Amino acid sequence: MTGRKTMNKINMAEMYSDDEIKNKTVSILDSGRYIKGEENQKFEEEFARFCGSNSAVIVNSGTNALILALKSLGIGPGDEIIVPSHTFIATANAVLFIGAKPVFADINPENYTISPDDIRSKVNKATKAVIPVHIYGHPCDMDEICEIAEEKDLCVIEDACQSHGAEYKGRKTGSIGDIAAFSFFPSKNMTVSGDGGAITVRDPEVAEIAAAIRDQGRRDGSKYFHEFPGLNLRLSEIHAAIGRIQLRHLPEWNMKRRENAAFFSSKLDLDGIVVPKEESWAKAVYHQYVIRIKDREGLQKHLSEKGIATGIHYPIPVHMQPVMAPYAKGEALQVTEGIADEILSIPVHPFLSSAEREYIAESITEYFR
Ligand SMILES: Cc1ncc(COP(=O)(O)O)c(C=O)c1O
Numbered sequence: 001m002t003g004r005k006t007m008n009k010i011n012m013a014e015m016y017s018d019d020e021i022k023n024k025t026v027s028i029l030d031s032g033r034y035i036k037g038e039e040n041q042k043f044e045e046e047f048a049r050f051c052g053s054n055s056a057v058i059v060n061s062g063t064n065a066l067i068l069a070l071k072s073l074g075i076g077p078g079d080e081i082i083v084p085s086h087t088f089i090a091t092a093n094a095v096l097f098i099g100a101k102p103v104f105a106d107i108n109p110e111n112y113t114i115s116p117d118d119i120r121s122k123v124n125k126a127t128k129a130v131i132p133v134h135i136y137g138h139p140c141d142m143d144e145i146c147e148i149a150e151e152k153d154l155c156v157i158e159d160a161c162q163s164h165g166a167e168y169k170g171r172k173t174g175s176i177g178d179i180a181a182f183s184f185f186p187s188k189n190m191t192v193s194g195d196g197g198a199i200t201v202r203d204p205e206v207a208e209i210a211a212a213i214r215d216q217g218r219r220d221g222s223k224y225f226h227e228f229p230g231l232n233l234r235l236s237e238i239h240a241a242i243g244r245i246q247l248r249h250l251p252e253w254n255m256k257r258r259e260n261a262a263f264f265s266s267k268l269d270l271d272g273i274v275v276p277k278e279e280s281w282a283k284a285v286y287h288q289y290v291i292r293i294k295d296r297e298g299l300q301k302h303l304s305e306k307g308i309a310t311g312i313h314y315p316i317p318v319h320m321q322p323v324m325a326p327y328a329k330g331e332a333l334q335v336t337e338g339i340a341d342e343i344l345s346i347p348v349h350p351f352l353s354s355a356e357r358e359y360i361a362e363s364i365t366e367y368f369r
Contacts (some may be wrong), residue, residue: 009307010360013187014351016246021193024241036215039240044198046247047182050165051174053200055207058240059214059233062161062183065197066094068233069157069179070129072201072210075100079128084114085319085328086336087133090183091159092318095131096327103127104319106333110277112136112290115335116144123148129155134163134173136313137189137257137287138278142168142176157181161197164189165254167283174200179210184239189254189287190246192239256350257286260357264289264346267361270368274342288313289348296344299367303346306363311345 028039040058048056059065075081077099083091085104092102105118114132130149132140140158149156156177160166163173164182174180184196201207209228212219217230235243261284265275274292278284290313293299300310317336319328346360 010309010347010352010356011349012309012311012345012347013349015186015193016191016249016351017193018245021242021245024245025238028238028241034237035234037237037240039237039244040235043235043240043244043247046244047198048200050172050247050250051180051200052172053175053180054202054204056198056200057207057210057214058235058243059197059199060235060239061195062181062185062197063090063094064231064233065161065181065183065199066090066131066157066159067097068210068213069181069199070094070098070100071213072199072206073129073155073157073179075128075155078126080124080126082114082119082122082127082130083318084131084133084135084336085317085333086112086314086339087135087159087318088161088314089318089321089323090161091131091133092324092327094181096323100128101126102318102324102327104324104328104331104333104336106335107135108141109335109339111138111279111282112339113138113140114145116141116148119145120148123152123154127152127154129157131157131159132177133159133161134166136276136290137163137166137285138276139163139166139168139173139282139284141279141281142171146176155179160200161185162188162287163285165250166285169281175202178202179206184243184246189257189285190243190250192235192243192246194239194242196235196239196243253350254285256352257348258284260348260350260352261286261289263357264348264361268364270365272368273364286348288345290343290345292339292342293344294342296342299364300344302367303360303363306359308360308363309347312343313345315340 158177158180161183214233217228
């Protein structure tokens, strides 16, 4: 790995670059083909195959992937969409942005993913879709969610922005719902060395509409014939090429994340810490490794003094954000609100050395002594 910024501090994420990426970038610059080329086409094929999905549409961010997913399914004003509040705000922002209404559901207290029971209690006649978020790289309980969706005639849009390669009962996230959104933001399990995203789509007709919306509402091959209200959500050829290279590394990086997580879970089984639970049906990819602790500030300060970065994902539940006040209506989400003051993410990225992860575990243990 190259590009490590400091030797002393242990960061939450490391940016990856190598000679193949650098050479490819130069060759695309020299080629003069910057958009709508072979790199995007191949990235779509390879990403869809990796996810076990029928097709993929590559776009320029995870947020736009969510917006495109909602638009391609015909969701809009007057529709209600059930989302978890324990997520990055983009999940709910995408719903707001297309003029629909986010309805917030609570989470499972053990794996932090959306509670199927709470989804069920919030479905009404206006509900059109549910967005399960595979938070921290742990899949949601998709059988339960798909069963509710089938019964109530809802679309299932997986927010897989943190779960590239994670599996639910042997199926990759992104291949289970009607459509799924991925982010290639720089700190994700794989990136395009900038902003980027993708949707994976089960129905080929929906995929064609999505590809058209991404490109001014025109289908592939037509230049000035526009069938849908469209946008420009395209990704550059350079970023698509980098995504293809990173996708090849993803299985190995996910394996390293899983090894690091297993190491931490064995070392941090201490009174006062709750380590993440991996369900028997799940293969998580640990986008984040999140512990729970009452004295979060104290541990964070201790780790910071030791040169170990930490993060909080996320300190304010989405339904408590000012922008969401008109939709949350003072509703209490007990589990979501209960964990917000206790969660702490520690570095779990695949470029941690054995010495570094040992040092992280020892530093945490030391705080409890
Ligand atoms: C759960 C979730 N949804 C959506 C997004 C939005 O992705 P992006 O930052 O690429 O727009 C992110 C990324 O940060 C995310 O973690």
